[in-house]
Amino acid sequence: MVRPSGRSTRDEIHWAASQLFRERGFARTSVRDIAALAETNPALVIRHFGTKELLFLETMHLSLDDEPLLDVPLESFGERFVEVLLSTEDDIKGVYLALVRGSNEPNIAARLDEVHHTAFVAPVRARLSGPDADLRARLAAAVVGGLLYALWVVGDTHLAADHRELVVRYGALLQEILTPHG
Structure with a gap:
């Protein structure tokens, strides 16, 4: 069935679930809530996706556009990565928080x-x-994860107060892990 919006019932459910999971997380989103937003019957949510968890897994994907990250020399990567991450935060933030809250x-x-x-x-x-490349990549991921935790889970407004300072300082920290000078 094609709905007045032009999307199929399955697409409407997918869209509604994506919105609600980003806003509320896994535990605070019910199948009934998804169905209501999709303007359909809750039984159709289960029919199309099996379970709420399977629907969550289908809708919650996080990917970063590699192009803005790969078009700079490695020596500039730290600051550039933090800038890109923070400038695209709405979608990334919603998926990240939904995954963390449902983990x-x-x-x-x-x-x-x-x-x-x-x-x-x-x-x-x-x-x-280099021989420690995998370790440096994992350490960098841990540093970025700490930043996301502080900004988006804890909501540290003092840390977020000066966007440019955050990009410069955190970028330098990330850069030191990626291209150590010692």
Whole structure:
């Protein structure tokens, strides 16, 4: 069935779930809420996606556009990465928070691990060389994860107060891990 919006019922459910999971997280979003926003029957949500968890896993994907990150020399990567991350935060933030908040579920925790690896560790690792390249990529991911935690989970407004200062300082910290000078 094609709806007045031009999207199929399945597409409407997918869209509604994506919106609600980003806003509320996994636990605070019910199948009934998704169905109501999609203007459909809750039974159709289950029919199309199986379970709420499977729907969550299908809708919550995080990827970064590699192009803005790869078009700079590695020596400029730290600051550039923090700038790109913070300038595209709405979509990234919603998915990140939904994954973190739902990570007590084993399959969602596995998705969070997958996102951690595919969205950050692997692309950064591909840019590095040397025997400790994998360790540096993982350390960089941990540093970025700490920033996201402080800004988006804790909501540290003092840290977020000066955007440019945050980009410069955190970028330098990330850069030192990626291209150590010692």
